[in-house]
Amino acid sequence: MATATDPKHKQENPNPKQGSRFAQSDPVIETLPPLWKRIDPELKTTGGFILAAVVSLAITGALAIANRPAPIKEFGKVGQEFYPDFADPTRAVSLEVYAFDKDEVKPLDFRVKRLDNGRWVIPSHHDYPADAEDQLAKTAASIIGIKRGAMVTRWEADHSRYGVVNPKQDALNVDEVEGVGKRIMLRGESYNVLADYIIGNKVDGSADEYYVRHPEEDEVYIAKLDIDLSTKFTDWIETDLLDVDSWDVREVVANNYSFDELKGQITSREVTVLSRKTSSDDWKLDGLNEETEDVNKDAVRDMVNAIGDLKIAGVRPKQKGLTPELQLDREALSGQKDVDRLQADLLARGFLLQPGENGDQKNLKLLAREGELTTATEDGLVYQLHFGRVFTGSQEELETGFSSKDDSETDTSDKANSGDAESQVASVSTAEDDEAKASDVAKSSDESEKVKADTNKPGRYVFVRVDFNEKHLGEEPIKPTEPEKPTELIEAEAAKEQGPKPDAADNETSDEAVEAEKEDPLADVRKEYDEAKQKYDDDLKDYESQVADRNKKIADGREKAEELNRRFADWYYVIPGDSFDKLKFARADLVKEKEKKDEETESDSNGVAEDKAAATNQAAADKFLAENKEKSGVITTDSGLQYEVIKEGEGESPQATSRVKVKYKGTLLDGTVFDESGDEAVEFGVDQVIKGWTEALQLMKPGAKWKLYIPPALAYGERGSGNKIGPNSLLTFEVELVSFE
Structure with a gap:
């Protein structure tokens, strides 16, 4: 039997360490399944490394997850x-x-x-x-x-x-x-x-x-x-200071004076009075020398339009202690110190309180540094504008009124660029945007620069009061006179009441009675009286209606004046400088010299030329109306007025005594626009405009939009109006009836 040392059992081992390692008995190896024992030793080593790497990555990932910061909730x-x-x-x-x-x-x-x-x-x-x-x-x-x-x-x-x-x-x-x-x-x-x-x-x-x-x-x-x-x-406010339509202005009085602030005395005075009865009448100037002077219609129109367009540029609060009637409010003034403070506040704005005639302390009067302008409207309201000092603060101060300085001491040159301060609050633009805007401004035309210069004029303080005067409502209605019944009718009626004699009544037949009635000798007298009486009854109803309407206007006017005074009482208003320039006028600004012509030239100009223009315009109007009446949709009334319904309205129609709000645009036959209301409706009385308008408005209903073709006889006739509407001109209007009352 061979032994371990027998050469026949000896094996080659290129890796003695490995051989000796696995030659020894390993308890872990012994517990592995048989498959593992049969794996090549080198593969076993590589697998161990891979397993270690996987475990390491797993541990690293777990640590990363455990240490990850919490998510930012704002995201x-x-x-x-x-x-x-x-x-x-x-x-x-x-x-x-x-x-x-x-x-x-x-x-x-x-x-x-x-x-x-x-x-x-x-x-x-x-x-x-x-x-x-x-x-x-x-x-x-x-x-x-x-x-x-x-x-x-x-x-x-x-x-x-x-x-x-x-x-x-x-x-x-x-x-x-x-x-x-x-x-x-x-x-x-x-x-x-x-x-x-x-x-x-x-x-x-x-x-x-x-x-x-x-x-x-x-x-x-x-x-x-x-x-x-x-x-x-x-x-954010109602910017119309007076809320007056220029059509409604009936009288303008300019009281131009200046006063010595130290002495409290007026040093010079000029009073100019302009008036007209209706909006279609020409303005009359008191004291006009008709032989050598004419009213400058363009200048007057610009001034009256400036009244209607007057805007609020800023406000400053008044000191307490002065009523709208220019009486000292003793409840608000505890002593002379408060009175002095009130006077100082007024003086700083260019106003001065003075006792009335003979030193009457109960009837004070207000003097203004730059005079006064009184404007009366057809509803009886009388607006009194007292013009004070120039407002010399910045735009921001003008609008907010929080300057701690007295405005009279403010240097405008130091504030020239601070007017944009208020816009900084609202704007969310960048500096680049501002530069772009500045570039656009730099490219503006010379005309735009002139407009800009006008609007940048210093504002002006104005003290506003309102009175009511019913004389501006027009003439009071006249009560009609009841016609007297003719004596013969009175006697006949008396005899009829007594009745016929008995014997005559017995013999009278119904046929004879009818015949007698037909042969009434007083029939013509009775008819004439009945017609006169009917006219009187109608006129009396109209008179009573006019009286009631006038009384209502008086009550409404007084109430409106009180309401406006409450509104104006607490504030000094600042108006734009260019508006003040239009309202601060002298008599010479409204008058022009009448052109001097020799008799022959004047006769030719005023006679032949005007007659020729009137005839030409009338012929053109007649031709147009004759052709226009044949067009579909055009309606011609008995008076000759023609109209075309663009849009129907609803409800009742206005009466002659009504006040209407309308939008309109007026053109001549050649298309020239001579007047228009713009986007805002204007208000006036139905019976206070040209005849064609008065007739048409009483046919329209609220919401209606018509096109009117008004013959010269129902417009301005031979006299024309202003420089644009010549004699016998036919006028075309687009009219929208917004409302009436």
């Missing part, structure tokens, strides 16, 4: 609305806008809110009444639904970089001034916040994306914005 807000619960714009009853003027290094704010009584006011502008309900609803609607876009930072240190530093904070660091944003807040009924944003810079290369953040969050997001918002004071 989860991307795509969500800032205020998802705010969906109804009518819930907003308050708007607050805050910004920062980096040039003046001061905060700016604009606030609008609704009071408990339903009135809207602007708290940032001394609680001036606002016309804000619709405006705020539009702004709120444009703010609803703003979503968080991509998040650009979550660190407060980056706020200045993106322009979202909160402007509504107690203090700002120097390095934060450039990065202050605009903050917009909307509040609801209980002063709860509906929406609150800080809006920063515009995203480069984007037309409608901005950096936005919630005031209580540090994260800054990109958001698309299309916000309908203005913080310009005049965009």
Whole structure:
């Protein structure tokens, strides 16, 4: 038997270590399944390495998962609305806008809110009444639904970089001034916040994306914005100072004087009076020398239009203590010190209170540095404008009125560029946008530059009061006289009441009675009287209606005057400088020299030329009307008026005594537009316009739109009107009846 040392059992072993390793008995190997024991030893080694690597990777992955940071929750807000619960714009009853003027290094704010009584006011502008309900609803609607876009930072240190530093904070660091944003807040009924944003810079290369953040969050997001918002004071108020239509003006009195402020005395005076009975009449100037002077119609028209177009540029609150009737309010004035303060406040604006005649302290009068203008309208309202000093502050001061300085001491040159401060509150534009706008302005024409220069003239303080004078309502209606019944009719009626004699009655037959009635000798007298009596009854009803209408106008006028005085009582108004220039006129501005002609030339010009023009225009009108009446849809009335219904109206038609609101456009036969109302409806009396209008308006119904073809006889006839409407001109109007009362 061979032994272990027998050469026959000796085997080659190229790896003695490996051979010796596995030659020994291994308890782990012994426990492995038989298959493992049969695997090549080298493969066993490689498999062990792979297994170790897999285990190592598994452990590393587990550690990575265990040590992974928690997800940033702010990223989860991307795509969500800032205020998802705010969906109804009518819930907003308050708007607050805050910004920062980096040039003046001061905060700016604009606030609008609704009071408990339903009135809207602007708290940032001394609680001036606002016309804000619709405006705020539009702004709120444009703010609803703003979503968080991509998040650009979550660190407060980056706020200045993106322009979202909160402007509504107690203090700002120097390095934060450039990065202050605009903050917009909307509040609801209980002063709860509906929406609150800080809006920063515009995203480069984007037309409608901005950096936005919630005031209580540090994260800054990109958001698309299309916000309908203005913080310009005049965009939130009724800017018509007088709310007067130039058609309604019946009298204008310019009382031009100047006074010595130290002595309190008037140094010079010129009074100019213009008047007309109806809107279609020419203006008459008191004291006009008709042989050598003519009224300058163009100058008068410009002045009257300036009255109708007078706008509010800004307001400043008055000191308490003066009633609309220019009486001292003793309840508001506790002593002489308050009176002195009131007088100083007036004087700073260019006004001075003086005792009335013979030093009457109960009937004070107000003197104005630049005189007075009185405007009377057809409804009896008399507006008194007292012109004071030039407003010399900046546009921001003009609109907000928070300057601590006396305006008379303000240097306009130092404030030349500060008029844009208020626009900084609303604008979310970048410096590049501003440069683009500046470039557009630089390209404007010379005419535009002139207009710009006119509108940049310093504003003017004006003190406004309103009285009522029924004489401007026109002549009082005259009661008709009842016709006297003829004596013969009275006697005949008396005899008839006594009845016929008995014997005559017995012999009288019905046929004879009828025959007698037919042969009534008083038939003509009776008919004439009955017609006169019927006319009287109709005239009496019309008179009573006119009296009732006049009494209503008187009551309404007095009530309106009181209402306007309450509105004007608390404020000094500032009007644009160019408007003041049109209203500050002398008599010489309204008069032109009558052209001097020899008798032959004058006769030819005024006679033959005018007659020729009148004949030519009449012939053209007749030809047009004859052809036009044959067209489909054109209706011709008994008077010769032609009209075409473009749109039917509904309801009742106005009467001759009604007041109507209309939109219109008037053209001549050659297409020349001689007058139009524009987008705003104008108001006037039905019986206060040309005959063609008066007739047409009483046929129309509210909402109707007609085209009128008015013959010369129903328009301005042979006299024409102004420079555009020649003698015997046919007039064409597009008229829309908006409403009447």
